[in-house]
Amino acid sequence: MDKNIFNDYKLSSEILEAITDLGYENPTKVQQSVIPYAMEKKDLIVRSQTGSGKTAAFSIPICEMIDWLENKPQALILTPTRELAVQVREDITNIGRYKRIKAIAVYGRHSFAAQKLELKQKNHVVVGTPGRVLDHIERGTLDLKQIRYLVVDEADEMLTMGFIEQVEAIIKELPADRVTMLFSATLPEEVKNLANQFMKMPINIEMEAAGITVDKIQHFQYKVTEEEKLSLLIDVIIIENPDSCIIFCGTKERVDSLYDKLTELKYPCNKIHGGMEQEDRLKTMNNFRRGAFRYLIATDVAARGIDIENISLIINYDVPLKKEGYVHRTGRTGRAGLEGKAVTFVTDREERYMMGITEYIDSQIPLISNPSKEEVTKSKQAFAAKSMEKTILKKSKGEQLNKHIMTLYFNGGKKKKLRATNFVGVISNIPGVTAEDIGIITISDTLTYVDILNDKGPLVLKAMKSTLICGKQLKVSEANKK
Numbered sequence: 001m002d003k004n005i006f007n008d009y010k011l012s013s014e015i016l017e018a019i020t021d022l023g024y025e026n027p028t029k030v031q032q033s034v035i036p037y038a039m040e041k042k043d044l045i046v047r048s049q050t051g052s053g054k055t056a057a058f059s060i061p062i063c064e065m066i067d068w069l070e071n072k073p074q075a076l077i078l079t080p081t082r083e084l085a086v087q088v089r090e091d092i093t094n095i096g097r098y099k100r101i102k103a104i105a106v107y108g109r110h111s112f113a114a115q116k117l118e119l120k121q122k123n124h125v126v127v128g129t130p131g132r133v134l135d136h137i138e139r140g141t142l143d144l145k146q147i148r149y150l151v152v153d154e155a156d157e158m159l160t161m162g163f164i165e166q167v168e169a170i171i172k173e174l175p176a177d178r179v180t181m182l183f184s185a186t187l188p189e190e191v192k193n194l195a196n197q198f199m200k201m202p203i204n205i206e207m208e209a210a211g212i213t214v215d216k217i218q219h220f221q222y223k224v225t226e227e228e229k230l231s232l233l234i235d236v237i238i239i240e241n242p243d244s245c246i247i248f249c250g251t252k253e254r255v256d257s258l259y260d261k262l263t264e265l266k267y268p269c270n271k272i273h274g275g276m277e278q279e280d281r282l283k284t285m286n287n288f289r290r291g292a293f294r295y296l297i298a299t300d301v302a303a304r305g306i307d308i309e310n311i312s313l314i315i316n317y318d319v320p321l322k323k324e325g326y327v328h329r330t331g332r333t334g335r336a337g338l339e340g341k342a343v344t345f346v347t348d349r350e351e352r353y354m355m356g357i358t359e360y361i362d363s364q365i366p367l368i369s370n371p372s373k374e375e376v377t378k379s380k381q382a383f384a385a386k387s388m389e390k391t392i393l394k395k396s397k398g399e400q401l402n403k404h405i406m407t408l409y410f411n412g413g414k415k416k417k418l419r420a421t422n423f424v425g426v427i428s429n430i431p432g433v434t435a436e437d438i439g440i441i442t443i444s445d446t447l448t449y450v451d452i453l454n455d456k457g458p459l460v461l462k463a464m465k466s467t468l469i470c471g472k473q474l475k476v477s478e479a480n481k482k
Contacts, residue, residue: 028053130166242313250318406457
C-alpha cells in the first residue's frame with residue numbers, strides 16, 4: 001500500500017494545499033501505510049513509535065472523508081491527555097483549513113458549559129479525553145448519531161492511566177457502522193482485547209519492533225547517588241548544550257523543587273505537571289514549542305504524545321517506575337527524522353527499574369562515565385555563548401496557513417436567525433470573492449466569526465461594512481488575533 005508522495009492518494013486540492021502549506025513534503029512510513037487503508041474505510045490497529053507522524057496519518061484521511069454539509073460530529077478522537085487533545089484539534093483544524101473542517105477539543109478542568117455551547121455549533125470532529133467525552137455523552141450534550149470515524153490515540157497510555165473502561169463505555173454508545181482506528185506505541189494484552197472486542201477484521205500495521213528507536217536516538221545511562229543528581233544534571237547540560245531539553249522527574253514535588261533550583265541558577269526553564277491549572281499547562285507547552293525557554297522540567301504528563309520539534313536532549317532525572325514510560329519519554333526526541341539523545345540518571349535504588357526497562361525494550365543502554373571536571377570546563381565557553389544568544393521564537397505549524405487568512409467578527413448570530421449559508425451567499429457575491437475564499441464559520445447566539453481565505457480578508461471587510469445580511473446591517477471588524 002506504500003505510496004511515496006501525497007499526490008499518489010486520492011486527496012482533494014484543499015487537503016493537498018493545506019499539507020503543502022504546513023510543510024509536509026513526503027509521507028512518513030506510517031502515513032504511507034495508514035492513509036490508503038483509512039481511505040478505504042478499513043479498521044486499523046497501528047503500532048508505531050511516537051514521533052512517526054501518526055497524527056497526520058489519521059487526520060489527513062478523516063479530513064478528506066468528512067462531509068462538510070453535515071452539521072453533527074462525524075469523527076471522534078480519544079486522547080489520554082488534555083494537551084494532546086488540544087494539539088490534535090489544532091492539527092486537524094490546520095489540515096482541514098481550506099475544506100472548512102471544524103474541530104473542537106473537550107477535556108476536564110475546562111468549563112463544561114462553554115464546551116456544551118460549542119458542541120451546539122456545527123462541528124465535524126470532536127477530540128477529547130475519555131472522562132470528559134463520557135460526561136458529555138451521559139448528559140446528552142454530544143450527539144453521536146453521525147459518528148462514522150473513531151480514533152483511539154495512544155491506546156497504551158489510556159491503559160496506563162486507567163481510562164480503558166471509560167473508552168469501552170464510549171465505544172458502546174457509538175454507531176456500529178463506523179471506521180475504528182487504534183494507534184499505540186506498544187500493544188499490551190488489554191489493548192489487543194479492546195481491539196478484538198470492538199473492531200471488524202482490523203488490519204494490523206506494525207512500523208517498528210516494540211521498544212526504543214535506536215537509529216535516530218542515542219541512549220545512555222549514568223550511575224549516580226541521590227545527592228549527586230543536581231550537580232550531574234548541571235554538568236550534563238553544560239556538556240550537551242542542547243537547543244531544547246526536557247528533564248523528566250517522578251513527582252510534581254520533584255518538578256517544583258528542581259524548577260526552583262534551576263531558576264535560582266538563571267537557567268531559562270519552566271515546568272509542567274498535573275497539579276497545575278490547565279491554562280498554565282497549555283501556555284507552558286505552547287511557549288516551549290515556540291522556543292521561549294530551553295529547559296522544560298516535567299512529570300510524565302509531557303511524555304504522552306506531545307509533538308514538539310527539535311528536542312535534542314531528554315534527561316530522565318528519575319527513572320520511570322513504569323517501563324512503558326521510558327518509551328514515551330525518550331520518544332520526545334528524535335522526531336520527524338531528526339537525531340536526538342536520551343540520558344538516564346540511575347541510583348542504586350532505581351537499578352531494578354532500569355533492569356526492567358532494558359528487558360522490556362530488549363536493548364541494553366550503555367553505561368557511561370560521569371563527566372570529568374576537564375570536560376565540563378572545556379564546554380563552559382560554548383555553553384555560555386549559547387546562553388547569551390537572543391531568543392528567536394519559532395513559528396507555529398499553522399502560521400503559513402494563517403498568514404493568508406483574516407477572521408472577521410460580526411455582531412449577530414442565531415438570535416438574529418442567521419445561518420452559515422446566509423454568510424456564504426452574501427460574501428461570495430462580493431466581486432472578486434468566491435465560496436472557496438470562505439473558511440470556517442462559527443455562529444453563536446449573538447456573534448459570528450468567519451475565516452476569509454486567500455488574502456481576501458481586507459476586500460471582504462471593506463465590502464461588508466455596507467452590505468446587508470438577511471436585511472440586517474451587522475457591525476463587522478477584524479477579530480482579535482489569539
